Amino acid sequence: MEINKLLSLAVNVAVSSGKILAxxxxxxxxxxxxxxxxxxxxxxxEQRIFEILxxxxxNILSEEAGYIEQNSNNLFxxxxxxxxxxxxxxxxxPLSCISIALWDGDKPLFGVVYDYVHDSLYKGIxxxxxxxxxxxxxxxxxxxxxxxxxxxxxxxxxxFDDITLINFVRTLQNYKKIRLFGTAAFSMMMxxxxxxxxxxxxxxxxxxVAAGIAIVLAAGGxxxxxxxxxxxxxxxxxxxxxNLELNGGR
Numbered sequence: 001m002e003i004n005k006l007l008s009l010a011v012n013v014a015v016s017s018g019k020i021l022a023x024x025x026x027x028x029x030x031x032x033x034x035x036x037x038x039x040x041x042x043x044x045x046e047q048r049i050f051e052i053l054x055x056x057x058x059n060i061l062s063e064e065a066g067y068i069e070q071n072s073n074n075l076f077x078x079x080x081x082x083x084x085x086x087x088x089x090x091x092x093x094p095l096s097c098i099s100i101a102l103w104d105g106d107k108p109l110f111g112v113v114y115d116y117v118h119d120s121l122y123k124g125i126x127x128x129x130x131x132x133x134x135x136x137x138x139x140x141x142x143x144x145x146x147x148x149x150x151x152x153x154x155x156x157x158x159x160f161d162d163i164t165l166i167n168f169v170r171t172l173q174n175y176k177k178i179r180l181f182g183t184a185a186f187s188m189m190m191x192x193x194x195x196x197x198x199x200x201x202x203x204x205x206x207x208x209v210a211a212g213i214a215i216v217l218a219a220g221g222x223x224x225x226x227x228x229x230x231x232x233x234x235x236x237x238x239x240x241x242x243n244l245e246l247n248g249g250r
Contacts, residue, residue, distance in 0.1 A: 003102075003109060003125065006056065010078075010100045010112045011123060013052040017045045017098050018116030021083060041089060045082035045098060053078050058102075061233065063207045075105040079210035085183030094118075099185040101210035110218070111211030113185045122189045124218025130192055139221040139241035140194035148197035148244055150175045151187035153204075171200070174246075188212025191239055192219040198246075199239045206233040213237070 024041050046064045053060055060068040062080040078100065083089060085096030094117045101111040113122040122137075124130030130137050142148050150172060172178050179196060181187050184204055190196045192215045199216075201209070213223050222242040227235045240246070 006102055007110050007112070007123065007125065009052060009056070010102070010110075011114075011121065013049050014098045014100050014112050014114040015116075015121065016052075017048045017082065018114045020044055020048055021089070021096070021098070022116050042083045042086060046080065049080055049082055049098075049100065053080070053100075061207060063205065076109075077103050077105075079103055079207050081185065081205075081207040081211075084185040084208055085181075088182045093182065095181050095183055095186055097183055097185040097189075099207065099211040101214050103210060103214075108210065108214035108217060111214030113189050113211050113215060115186060115189070120189075122192065122215055124192070124215035126214050126217045128218060130215050130219035132189075132193055137193040137219050139191060139216070139219050139243075140197055141243050142197050142241065143243045143245055145174045145176075145244060145246055147176050148241075149177045149179060149195075150198040150200060151179045151181060151190055151196045152200050153180050153182065153184060153187065154201075168202070184208040185212050188216055188239060191221060191241065192216045194241070197241045197244050200237065202236045203228055203234045204237055206235060209235070209237050213239070 021041055042064055046062055057070050058074065059070050059077040060080065061077055064082060081099040083096060084099050089096045098114045098116065102109045108126055110125040120132060122132050152172065184201060185208065187199050188209060191199045213225060216223055216239050220242060221239055223239040225235050225237045
């Protein structure tokens, strides 16, 4: 299947899965430990997504099911977060998304993020275009860090010791404002559409940012990422609007 057909498939399944989440509204907590929470809604959304994506014969990596190999000779892989912002969802904070991306090995090809609460559909093909509800979007042109907003967060695998937190805060001090939305996918869409100028999280799960990385790149942004734990699919991500001059270098 060609890229545009695969993208169209991802869009359709994201929207249909969003309807499930919108209708469910409240969800049973499967388990809750430390900073992590899993909901029945995650499972329901994932099941709907899998029903469609498995038909492509491509490999799948999902937050709930892990890695599912369907074609050992093909590096193409769907990377899925069936519900990004689970705690927001269960607490009825209206910020949660469905995130679906297609990568070729470590290279992002396209991404789809559906903010079903506000019926906002973001999509982008790297090197071609990015849109919000089919209207083109692009990162902002702000260059000065002291005029810029950064979106960030503290993922499940973050270290919360004093030294780590203090060092992390120091990297944020020169920005005009800081925003924590509780969903990496939504945060990166704010960067892609020009509402914030940077996004940074450390030890964030690949499925949380896979679609976001693709869409930010498609919208003209710059993304630096490196894997910190391949087995757990964790990586550090710093994304900017490309124009931003960060104190101490890029």
